[in-house]
Amino acid sequence: xxxxxxxxxxxxxxxxxxxxxxxxxxxxxxxxxxxxxxxxxxxxxxxxxxxxxxxxxxxxxxxxxxxxxxxxxxxxxxxxxxxxxxxxxxxxxxxxxxxxxxxxxxxxxxxxxxxxxxxxxxxxxxxxxxxxxxxxxxxxxxxxxxxxxxxxxxxxxxxxxxxxxxxxxxxxxxxxxxxxxxxxxxxxxxxxxxxxxxxxxxxxxxxxxxxxxxxxxxxxxxxxxxxxxxxxxxxxxxxxxxxxxxxxxxxxxxxxxxxxxxxxxxxxxxxxxxxxxxxxxxxxxxxxxxxxxxxxxxxxxxxxxxxxxxxxxxxxxxxxxx
Amino acid sequence: xxxxxxxxxxxxxxxxxxxxxxxxxxxxxxxxxxxxxxxxxxxxxxxxxxxxxxxxxxxxxxxxxxxxxxxxxxxxxxxxxxxxxxxxxxxxxxxxxxxxxxxxxxxxxxxxxxxxxxxxxxxxxxxxxxxxxxxxxxxxxxxxxxxxxxxxxxxxxxxxxxxxxxxxxxxxxxxxxxxxxxxxxxxxxxxxxxxxxxxxxxxxxxxxxxxxxxxxxxxxxxxxxxxxxxxxxxxxxxxxxxxxxxxxxxxxxxxxxxxxxxxxxxxxxxxxxxxxxxxxxxxxxxxxxxxxxxxxxxxxxxxxxxxxxxxxxxxxxxxxxxxxx
Ligand SMILES: Nc1ncnc2c1ncn2[C@@H]1O[C@H](COP(=O)(O)OP(=O)(O)OP(=O)(O)O)[C@@H](O)[C@H]1O
Ligand SMILES: [Mg+2]
Numbered sequence: 001x002x003x004x005x006x007x008x009x010x011x012x013x014x015x016x017x018x019x020x021x022x023x024x025x026x027x028x029x030x031x032x033x034x035x036x037x038x039x040x041x042x043x044x045x046x047x048x049x050x051x052x053x054x055x056x057x058x059x060x061x062x063x064x065x066x067x068x069x070x071x072x073x074x075x076x077x078x079x080x081x082x083x084x085x086x087x088x089x090x091x092x093x094x095x096x097x098x099x100x101x102x103x104x105x106x107x108x109x110x111x112x113x114x115x116x117x118x119x120x121x122x123x124x125x126x127x128x129x130x131x132x133x134x135x136x137x138x139x140x141x142x143x144x145x146x147x148x149x150x151x152x153x154x155x156x157x158x159x160x161x162x163x164x165x166x167x168x169x170x171x172x173x174x175x176x177x178x179x180x181x182x183x184x185x186x187x188x189x190x191x192x193x194x195x196x197x198x199x200x201x202x203x204x205x206x207x208x209x210x211x212x213x214x215x216x217x218x219x220x221x222x223x224x225x226x227x228x229x230x231x232x233x234x235x236x237x238x239x240x241x242x243x244x245x246x247x248x249x250x251x252x253x254x255x256x257x258x259x260x261x262x263x264x265x266x267x268x269x270x271x272x273x274x275x276x277x278x279x280x281x282x283x284x285x286x287x288x289x290x291x292x293x294x295x296x297x298x299x300x301x302x303x304x305x306x307x308x309x310x311x312x313x314x315x316x317x318x319x320x321x322x
Numbered sequence: 323x324x325x326x327x328x329x330x331x332x333x334x335x336x337x338x339x340x341x342x343x344x345x346x347x348x349x350x351x352x353x354x355x356x357x358x359x360x361x362x363x364x365x366x367x368x369x370x371x372x373x374x375x376x377x378x379x380x381x382x383x384x385x386x387x388x389x390x391x392x393x394x395x396x397x398x399x400x401x402x403x404x405x406x407x408x409x410x411x412x413x414x415x416x417x418x419x420x421x422x423x424x425x426x427x428x429x430x431x432x433x434x435x436x437x438x439x440x441x442x443x444x445x446x447x448x449x450x451x452x453x454x455x456x457x458x459x460x461x462x463x464x465x466x467x468x469x470x471x472x473x474x475x476x477x478x479x480x481x482x483x484x485x486x487x488x489x490x491x492x493x494x495x496x497x498x499x500x501x502x503x504x505x506x507x508x509x510x511x512x513x514x515x516x517x518x519x520x521x522x523x524x525x526x527x528x529x530x531x532x533x534x535x536x537x538x539x540x541x542x543x544x545x546x547x548x549x550x551x552x553x554x555x556x557x558x559x560x561x562x563x564x565x566x567x568x569x570x571x572x573x574x575x576x577x578x579x580x581x582x583x584x585x586x587x588x589x590x591x592x593x594x595x596x597x598x599x600x601x602x603x604x605x606x607x608x609x610x611x612x613x614x615x616x617x618x619x620x621x622x623x624x625x626x627x628x629x630x631x632x633x634x635x636x637x638x639x640x641x642x643x644x645x646x647x
Contacts (some may be wrong), residue, residue: 058551090553105563107570107641113549117563120553133433151642167552 005207007034011068013232020279024050026231039218040211042228043277048211052177075134093175094168100160111148121171137166158189176208215254227251230286237311247313249291330645334634338627345623349616365408366611387481404617414617425598429583432521437576448537463527475520475593489516492595517594529572536568577633581626
């Protein structure tokens with residue numbers, strides 16, 4: 001048995017906004033073993049970033065963790081004090097944020113900001129040591145040294161994304177979350193960065209999460225995949241299981257809309273409909289209104305997450321179909 | 323990088339020179355395209371003597387074609403000849419010169435103080451994070467902002483000069499005591515205090531509110547979230563990153579304020595009987611002293627242009643993104 005690095009149990013996170021409660025994450029549980037990467041997929045608004053921000057404790061002030069437990073690298077993340085958290089965040093674990101374009105101050109040089117970030121956890125390093133380590137870091141993400149002297153606006157989207165990856169790797173973390181690390185990029189750059197992440201992850205023996213709405217990206221990088229819909233985990237299995245034999249109708253829709261799997265002349269089939277209103281409590285299967293195989297039963301009962309052949313799925317119809 | 327900066331600087335200077343030329347041109351055509359005899363208009367007098375008309379015609383080539391006149395007007399200015407006020411019967415510069423320092427000593431002092439104090443208070447308000455203090459500051463700043471300057475000046479005179487007798491009510495020097503040397507400087511500063519204080523109270527809220535809003539907005543930026551997540555101490559994050567980003571709008575406004583400081587704060591100068599440019603300008607308007615008016619406008623254009631260039635340089639040093647513009 002490998003070590004469990006991340007253990008998320010029954011996590012629910014809500015946002016309060018204009019007196020409404022947005023149920024962004026509901027009852028999500030999963031584990032990540034050492035050396036593994038788990039992908040989180042789901043369409044926009046399904047709660048992926050909220051999940052990630054909860055794990056590294058960077059939720060905005062209007063968010064509340066309603067229930068659950070998170071154990072990361074042996075730390076009980078949700079009960080740690082803010083100061084203790086600041087000491088380990090970015091040292092033991094880090095994240096590549098979804099919005100990277102404005103992720104650095106526009107009026108300070110990139111190198112200056114990276115150096116400050118490095119000093120935060122390594123106060124004893126000399127200036128030369130910092131520069132050396134930054135240069136080494138840039139080589140790892142295939143960036144020329146001159147970006148240290150550049151301002152953020154002088155870098156392309158792909159370069160900024162690589163800077164953000166370098167920033168995440170700054171203190172050799174054990175656990176890392178990539179939140180839409182390649183989404184805003186063109187296909188070529190996206191492909192390059194995925195390859196780079198792949199080799200980095202292997203050479204640094206990292207563990208982590210890869211978040212994306214693009215099942216293709218996630219399946220390239222991950223051993224396992226968690227599919228989220230409207231804040232809920234609807235399916236969790238190995239990448240092979242999810243791609244070859246998706247069980248949940250939502251996952252099946254996602255897999256069908258992958259270009260490789262679509263029939264040649266057939267149009268890409270999306271999943272018709274939209275996410276439900278997250279401020280309303282639901283007493284049915286959240287996916288039922290968009291589900292092609294939903295029956296009356298699905299509109300009455302909340303499906304529980306069942307374990308079938310080493311994978312998990314939350315669908316009332318699955319047993320019947322297998 | 324440096325090439326970019328040089329190019330930027332060149333463009334700024336070019337546009338400033340263009341602005342000055344434009345003002346001169348507009349000045350010229352206002353006089354020459356207005357109905358009536360340009361020489362008569364220029365004098366600003368009801369019945370100018372034939373000698374004055376004759377002198378003007380010679381000086382500005384008024385009987386030559388328009389283009390020649392324009393050229394002559396330009397070269398006169400370039401030679402440093404600002405013009406002649408027939409109303410005062412003195413060269414414009416004789417009238418303007420002695421007023422430059424008194425005016426600038428009010429306006430520049432007030433602007434510098436308003437900028438430093440305003441941004442400092444804004445930083446303080448956001449560092450304290452006390453909703454109450456912030457509210458009080460904002461309230462006071464709105465009240466001050468809405469106050470007419472002359473009215474505020476009158477109130478201050480009433481309280482601090484007439485009632486408390488801490489400061490003189492008007493003027494630049496104590497006429498009864500003719501001080502010399504250091505004592506004279508002190509007397510000047512004593513007279514300077516209330517007008518500067520009035521203008522400071524008027525300008526301070528602008529700097530306070532602009533910087534305050536800028537800090538609030540910056541604290542919501544992604545870079546703050548990221549650098550804080552990375553582990554940068556809050557103090558360093560604020561002092562090094564948020565402050566530099568937040569001060570840029572205030573610097574821009576400071577530059578504009580400095581640009582207009584040459585014509586001063588006419589209303590305040592009147593209230594405090596301060597012999598400055600603002601009063602001269604208003605007087606010139608009332609007396610239709612076109613020559614003097616044009617001289618002041620020209621000086622104003624030069625001053626604003628220079629302030630603009632300096633501001634743009636400072637902004638470009640602070641914010642590398644503007645060098646692309
Ligand atoms: N700060 C916030 N305040 C209120 N609601 C929020 C906040 N952040 C996110 N939400 C809401 O929570 C839900 C989940 O958002 P989240 O950003 O986690 O989704 P996501 O899966 O990461 O989407 P995307 O693919 O677009 O990044 C959405 O309905 C969103 O509107
Ligand atoms: Mg997201």
